[in-house]
Amino acid sequence: MSNAHDTQAAKEKVIRDFKAVVNDTEELLKATANQTGDRITAARARMEESLAATKKQLAELEESAIEKTKAAARAADQMVHENPWQSAGIAAGVGFLLGMLINRRG
Numbered sequence: 001m002s003n004a005h006d007t008q009a010a011k012e013k014v015i016r017d018f019k020a021v022v023n024d025t026e027e028l029l030k031a032t033a034n035q036t037g038d039r040i041t042a043a044r045a046r047m048e049e050s051l052a053a054t055k056k057q058l059a060e061l062e063e064s065a066i067e068k069t070k071a072a073a074r075a076a077d078q079m080v081h082e083n084p085w086q087s088a089g090i091a092a093g094v095g096f097l098l099g100m101l102i103n104r105r106g
Helices: 002-031 040-081 084-105
Strands: none
Touching: 002 040, 040 084
8 A cells, every 4th residue: 555655646746746847848938938049949949849748748647647546446436335344344443543543642
């Protein structure tokens, strides 16, 4: 569970980083909109291409993360429906342990 959580956290960080790069690139493109010259024009064109590719990758990452979350929720829902007593027992056990931990600290 921890490994899956770490992986999900890493994906979410990559998505946040991608969004930051996209925002920074868009700001830079806006700031240089009035600049002229062959080198600036070429650099802007490359940045726009990179930005488009990054946006596409970001959308794919987000879609993948959403699909995996939905699949995990469906699997959990199915497990609960197929094993309601076992699920209730596990939930009660976890609740009991959390209660003990809270009482210990208090």
